[in-house]
Amino acid sequence: MESHVDNILNDLKKDDFQAYLLTQFTNVEYISGYRPTSFAFCIIKDDPIIYASKMDMELANNNSSIEVIEYESFDAIVEDLKCQGIRNMAIEPTLPFSTYVRFRDDFKIDSKTYIDKQRMIKTSDEIEKIQMATEIAQKSFLQLDILNNQNTEKEVAFDLVRLMIENGADKESFDTIVTSGANSSLPHAIPDAKTLDQPILIDWGAVFEGYCSDNTRTMVYTERQQEIWDxxxxxxxxxxxAARPDIKCCEVDKVARDIITEYGYGDKFIHSTGHSLGLDIHETPGFSTRDETVIERGMVITVEPGIYLEGEFGVRLEDTIAISKRGKVIGDLPLDIS
Structure with missing residues (x-):
């Protein structure tokens, strides 16, 4: 985490900023090891500091690699920064507007993506945690015995989350999707109180020590469903x-999109091909038509093409890959669950 701070300090010096303000919980955690449960102001400067709420002080002191002091008032923060000679600062792009307006009168401010760029490249420790989260999620999925399950979509989703926690997950990494039949044409369908229909699409992930996993499998039953699955x-x-260092993310998206388009279903592939993940389930960069980020070693990105036939059914298949010399799939769950 010291290296994360040092890298950001170097970015600040290059752009002639004196400080960098973070409030997003996962950004604070990435920098310090402490994830707030209430508000927190993390200010990266030569001597970084976190202003934490009173209810978080014990947690912060136990986990933060950065000095923590108790938040007293917003005016006190402003006065502290002024006394240290700070007149300009960078802010994360996700900073709430209500927070920005309270700083803008006293400091020259600009939005910078320093933290996003840092988080694009995962350390070996981060990748190990994503691997463990994936192993937990995939093991739990296999324990469901989906093909013989007569429960409702909601019950299956509940059982999958329960199994992930029993197998060592902190929690689910997003609201688990269990959908079937015609509802599977909705990419973000909400599990219904109905018995599983055909096909069955499950999109799920676990969190292990703060890091997320993400997989999707679709189980098909008819010749038509199998055609789309293939x-x-x-x-x-x-x-x-196709995924490897030194090509653009949009080129990977194009590979998947061109194949689906060649079969006549280009307009039925209605989302990007993938997204990065880590402390958050959606991070940058992503495999999308507009993302021209050059792929680098250490990036961890999902690959999840899909075809959605409105009123009929949908098929999505998703794995997460870690980029080294090429893209290596994390986990060993087969695509075909039958």
Whole structure:
């Protein structure tokens, strides 16, 4: 975490800023090891500091690698910074407007993505945690015995979350999606109180020591469903093979999108091919048509092409890859669950 701070200090010096203000919980955790449960102001400067709420002081003191002091008032923070000679600062792009307006009268402010750029590249320790989260999630999925399950979508989702926690997860990494039949054409369907229909699409992930996993599998039953599944599987596999350092993220998206388009379903692939993950389930960069970020070693990105036939069904297949010489799939769950 010291290196994270040092890298940001170097960015600040290059751009002639004196400090960098963070309030997003996962950004504070990334820098310090302490994830707030209430508000916190993390200010990266030569001697970084976190202003934490009173209810968080014990937690912060136990976990933070950065000095923590108790928040007294907003005016006290401003006065502290002024006394240290700080006149300008960078802010994270996600800083709430209500917080920004309280600083703008006293400091020259500009939005910078220093923290996002840092978080794009995962350390070996971060990748190990994502691998562990994936192992927990995949083990739990296999324990469901989906093909013989007569429970409702809601019950299956509940059981999957319970199993992940029993197997060592902190929690689910997002609201687990269990959907079936015609509802599977909704990419972010909410589990319903109905018995599983066909096909069955499950999108799930676990959190392990703060780090997320993400997988999707679709179980198909008819010749028509299998036809669409095969197309999505081809797009999934070829996009993973295409992912490597020094090409742009949008090029990987194009590989998956071109395959689905060639089969006549281009307009049914209605989201990007993938997103980075880490402390948050959605991070940057992503495999999308507009993302021209050059892929680097250490990036961890999902590959999740899909085809959604409105009123009929949908198919999505998703794995997470870690970039080294090429993209390597994290986990060993087969695509075909039958």
């Amino acid at each position: 197309i999505v599987a081809e797009a999934h596999d070829k996009a993973i093979k």
